[in-house]
Structures are given as C-alpha cells and as structure tokens.
Amino acid sequence: EVQLLESGGGLAQPGGSLRLSCAASGFTFSTYAMNWVRQAPGKGLEWVSSISDGGGSTYYADSVKGRFTISRDNSKNTLSLQMNGLRADDTAVYYCASGDSSGWYPSSFDYWGQGTLVTVSS
Amino acid sequence: EIVLTQSPGTLSLSPGDRATLSCRASQSVSGSYLAWYQQKPGQAPRLLIYGVSSRATGVPDRFSGSGSGTDFTLTISRLEPEDFAVYYCQQYGNSPPTFGQGTKVEIK
Numbered sequence: 001e002v003q004l005l006e007s008g009g010g011l012a013q014p015g016g017s018l019r020l021s022c023a024a025s026g027f028t029f030s031t032y033a034m035n036w037v038r039q040a041p042g043k044g045l046e047w048v049s050s051i052s053d054g055g056g057s058t059y060y061a062d063s064v065k066g067r068f069t070i071s072r073d074n075s076k077n078t079l080s081l082q083m084n085g086l087r088a089d090d091t092a093v094y095y096c097a098s099g100d101s102s103g104w105y106p107s108s109f110d111y112w113g114q115g116t117l118v119t120v121s122s
Numbered sequence: 123e124i125v126l127t128q129s130p131g132t133l134s135l136s137p138g139d140r141a142t143l144s145c146r147a148s149q150s151v152s153g154s155y156l157a158w159y160q161q162k163p164g165q166a167p168r169l170l171i172y173g174v175s176s177r178a179t180g181v182p183d184r185f186s187g188s189g190s191g192t193d194f195t196l197t198i199s200r201l202e203p204e205d206f207a208v209y210y211c212q213q214y215g216n217s218p219p220t221f222g223q224g225t226k227v228e229i230k
Binding site for chain 1: 168221
C-alpha cells in the first residue's frame with residue numbers, strides 16, 4: 001500500500017522559514033517524480049513544485065520560485081520542501097503527491113499524503 | 123499557462139442521478155493529458171481519471187471521462203451517497219500543471 005506522510009507544518013512568521021518532509025513507502029520511490037501541491041483554506045488546488053525521479057531536475061510555480069527549494073533523498077525515501085521568505089498567502093495545507101509511473105514531469109498526481117498545515121502569521 | 127474553467131460551480135443532484143461536469147481549457151491540452159480528482163471534506167484529493175478517460179486503480183466504473191482538445195467531461199452515471207464531493211480537473215500536457223477551480227456536487 002502506497003503511503004505518503006507529511007510533517008513539518010506549523011506556524012511561521014512572515015519572512016520566516018519552515019521545512020516540510022514527506023516519508024514515502026509502498027512503491028519504488030526512486031522511479032517516480034514527486035510533487036508538492038497546496039490548498040489555501042477554502043480554496044482550490046495549486047501546484048507548487050516538482051522534482052524528477054533522480055532529483056536532477058526541479059520545477060517551481062512562479063509564486064514560490066526563488067523562495068522554496070524541493071529536494072529528495074532516494075536512499076531514505078523522503079521528499080522535502082524548504083520554504084524561506086514565507087508570506088501570508090503561503091498559508092495552506094501542503095500535500096506531498098507522487099507523479100505517475102512514467103516518471104515524467106508534468107504528470108498526474110497519483111497518490112497523495114494527508115497534508116500538513118502551514119500558517120504564516122504574526 | 124493553461125487556464126482550466128470548470129462548470130457549473132455547484133451541481134445539486136439526488137442519489138441515483140447522472141452528473142455531468144465540464145472542464146474547458148484556455149488552449150488545447152497536449153497529448154490528452156487531463157486528469158480528474160475527487161476531494162471530500164477534510165481529506166486529500168484522490169485521482170479518479172487520467173489520460174482523459176482511464177480510470178485509476180479501484181475507481182468504480184460509474185465514473186467516466188471524455189473529451190479532447192479544450193473540452194472535457196467527467197460523468198458519474200448514477201450518484202452514490204459517497205460521490206457527493208468536490209471534483210477538480212488538472213492538465214499535465216503543458217508546464218506548469220494547472221487545476222480547475224472545482225465543481226461541488228451536493229445533495230439536492
């Protein structure tokens with residue numbers, strides 16, 4: 001059974017930092033591109049960032065480019081999102097999601113974690 | 123980027139009804155790379171349909187997808203109580219991947 005378990009969310013001040021992690025199990029993590037998707041309270045889904053299966057290619061939404069960094073450790077089956085320069089409009093539930101079995105970007109988001117809430121407020 | 127517009131915003135139907143949800147793209151979606159997701163309150167989204175019309179693992183056959191180019195449809199043939207939820211379309215033929223704003227299917 002595929003499992004994606006996010007952690008690291010919480011309250012951050014504007015301009016502050018947080019690091020999200022996602023622990024993956026139940027599939028061959030190293031062969032899937034991985035993604036972060038967020039959802040602001042009461043709003044729709046917004047793609048944030050993706051990373052290729054080997055980690056050599058990364059992609060970002062314009063809204064987070066230069067502030068967020070996605071990374072992965074295939075030896076530990078973990079995905080991370082370093083978030084710097086946080087703003088109030090970054091407040092959202094952040095979901096870790098696998099790509100599809102092609103390993104390509106972009107892709108559908110086949111499996112999702114339960115999400116972790118990030119709140120940016122003073 | 124490709125903008126996806128879903129209609130209607132809310133669909134009020136009864137169990138057993140047929141639901142037809144629309145997703146229109148601002149430009150043609152490359153390679154028929156369009157997916158649909160279901161999200162229930164307090165839960166993560168769940169992949170229903172990928173590649174316009176392929177059902178994801180475990181998705182009941184009352185869910186079907188169709189369309190091409192810029193116009194896509196998700197059809198639920200007979201609504202079950204567990205189908206009342208918000209549905210999102212997503213295109214992944216062009217970067218960046220984008221989502222529609224969602225259609226809420228509510229009990230009438």
